[in-house]
Amino acid sequence: MDGYQTRIRYFDGHSRDALIREHEVPFPDGRLIVSRTDTCGIITHCNQAFVEMSGYPERELIGQPHSILRHPDMPRAAFQDLWETVQAGRKWHGHVKNLRKDGSCYWVLATVIPNVRHGRIAGYTSVRRKPARSRIHESIALYARLREAENP
């Protein structure tokens, strides 16, 4: 299999090794990828589109941190901004390059919203949809600059 091994470093300090391939899997038309996590970002629910696009069977997703999809091309600052926004009770959205189990990738337009129940945050819902190709190109350039700033 083509590709290379790399160590992905997360904004909270931990890291893992992953296979990275150049191949991009297109987002399916008309679908939404939906998942829910607890307040610590552990996946508690995912839909069939999530399973198909991530390449993981559902049993390997439930109970795992959502960062299992983290692609090394994503700047750590993006996820730091995501967590700071949703923990403050606000909605976050952005373009995200996700990593599949087989090392290939897929781009999404992600929106994450806190699930407020009885006045407190009970977890988070993340919904990903098909992004515009023009916005992906803008994001590639922006994230390259951010990664450079993070790893001078």
Place this chain on the structure above:
Amino acid sequence: MTLQMTVSPDFPPAYIAGWYIFNTWLQRQSGLPIHLTLYDSFAAQRAVLAQGGIDLIYANPYDAAFLVRECGFVTLAAPCNRADEVVLAGTQTGPVNTIEDLAAGTVIARTDDPDVNLMGMMLLEPAALHAGNTTAITVDSYPLVAKQLLQGHAGIGFFLEEAFDSLSALVRGQLRELVRSRISVIRHVLLAGPGVRAQQVEHLTTLLLAMDQDDRGQAVLESMNLSGWEAHSQEDTEFMIDLMDTLDTQVLPG
């Protein structure tokens, strides 16, 4: 106290009689006085809702969000195997073959159905289209959406899937389906307002969930083009509302 019931105006007109039959069935089964009023537009229905004049409503998911979060409505049940999905279509003779072929300035033909319009705009995002670079023509029915397309007044039309599939073969044959949603969790729900007592909510839910288990109930369901009711917990409804809230985000160019 007579409970006031209404139905989201986006149900197919062919089933108007079915909802009156349902009203009679529900009254007899529950022993509660229930009066059904149908409104011909979302605006007219919302005006009555705003005055607290509705106790039971088969609500469009978009309205359900407001009713549950702001007005204290609770979920009785949801129709079995029936999610709201949308179809976006152009014409066979037009230049558009995929959503990505659409460009800024596109004219959208649509009805005032709020969840269809929400999902429709979301499905235009792959073409970088949003409310700021498109124009909408709002008409009263889905056949009129098709007419706007066929007369060349619009480049794309938003249809409730059921309505698109119900168009005549002649009309549908002139349209080109560009995308069909498969979201699965956005659906109409039957809600009870704060004026309905908890005991009555429980009783009505029990009746609805068992409705498909006898011949008379099945016949009533058929007259509404439904197969039955299934449990839809308050958390299921809250989740649906959260999901719709994520779609209500127009991501404009940075």
